[in-house]
Amino acid sequence: xxxxxxxxxxxxxxxxxxxxxxxxxxxxxxxxxxxxxxxxxxxxxxxxxxxxxxxxxxxxxxxxxxxxxxxxxxxxxxxxxxxxxxxxxxxxxxxxxxxxxxxxxxxxxxxxxxxxxxxxxxxxxxxxxxxxxxxxxxxxxxxxxxxxxxxxxxxxxxxxxxxxxxxxxxxxxxxxxxxxxxxxxxxxxxxxxxxxxxxxxxxxxxxxxxxxxxxxxxxxxxxxxxxxxxxxxxxxxxxxxxxxxxxxxxxxxxxxxxxxxxxxxxxxxxxxxx
Ligand SMILES: [Zn+2]
Numbered sequence: 001x002x003x004x005x006x007x008x009x010x011x012x013x014x015x016x017x018x019x020x021x022x023x024x025x026x027x028x029x030x031x032x033x034x035x036x037x038x039x040x041x042x043x044x045x046x047x048x049x050x051x052x053x054x055x056x057x058x059x060x061x062x063x064x065x066x067x068x069x070x071x072x073x074x075x076x077x078x079x080x081x082x083x084x085x086x087x088x089x090x091x092x093x094x095x096x097x098x099x100x101x102x103x104x105x106x107x108x109x110x111x112x113x114x115x116x117x118x119x120x121x122x123x124x125x126x127x128x129x130x131x132x133x134x135x136x137x138x139x140x141x142x143x144x145x146x147x148x149x150x151x152x153x154x155x156x157x158x159x160x161x162x163x164x165x166x167x168x169x170x171x172x173x174x175x176x177x178x179x180x181x182x183x184x185x186x187x188x189x190x191x192x193x194x195x196x197x198x199x200x201x202x203x204x205x206x207x208x209x210x211x212x213x214x215x216x217x218x219x220x221x222x223x224x225x226x227x228x229x230x231x232x233x234x235x236x237x238x239x240x241x242x243x244x245x246x247x248x249x250x251x252x253x254x255x256x257x258x259x260x261x262x263x264x265x266x267x268x269x270x271x272x273x274x
Contacts, residue, residue, distance in 0.1 A: 001219060001264075004222065004268065006055060008121075009067065009071075010227070012233040014057065017245075037227060038070065038226050042076075046074060052077070054079065056107060077270045080141075082099050087124035088132050097139070118144050125146035126157055133168040133175055144175060145177070145269065149161070149182055162189065164176055180194060193206050193210065196245050199228060199256070
């Protein structure tokens with residue numbers, strides 16, 4: 001079973017927890033760290049012979065096009081994470097269309113490749129933003145991987161399917177959804193294998209989750225951010241819970257990832273499209 005590995009390519013100041021402190025007009029004057037962190041990840045994937053999907057922010061691509069060239073020349077799949085890391089829940093349909101289209105234009109111009117997939121910032125494809133799926137299909141995308149079938153304070157569609165499904169189909173357009181990985185635990189969906197869950201849970205839990213999904217004949221989907229491998233990034237005081245969730249185990253994350261890459265088979269989303 002080939003599992004799916006993905007990276008949301010954004011700067012350390014882009015996560016939602018930090019957005020209030022970093023309005024868009026401050027981004028250019030911050031330390032730019034994504035290139036260095038991407039070199040660590042791309043280096044590890046090359047060493048392990050693994051191809052991944054990189055959901056990249058249009059802003060990052062425009063700022064440093066070499067990152068896009070490195071992704072594509074490494075044989076990886078390039079996909080979109082939107083232009084400016086705005087949650088879909090905070091946009092009108094017109095604003096979302098504009099934000100997504102701009103990112104696709106930038107990514108496709110630089111790479112010369114057609115982009116097939118999207119991941120919304122902060123998994124913000126939720127019930128009230130399901131209208132976004134039609135816009136994705138209209139802009140030529142084949143899949144979305146933004147739905148998290150869990151309860152969470154910022155995101156989640158607790159009753160969404162746990163396996164891939166057709167999220168939109170009309171007039172010859174079709175968009176598939178690849179929901180984020182969960183394992184069932186006393187009747188509830190428990191997230192694992194990405195972001196803070198990947199850093200916080202011991203790898204034994206993550207490995208158990210992957211094996212459980214594979215036994216259900218489902219590929220597990222792993223996701224991560226370049227800043228989650230950057231122990232030297234500027235640290236902010238986010239309050240106790242938020243700081244823990246945001247920074248825990250960053251210094252051990254590359255080693256944890258390397259172990260998981262060795263333990264299972266991995267590939268990009270495109271390998272799972274027909
Ligand atoms: Zn993001």
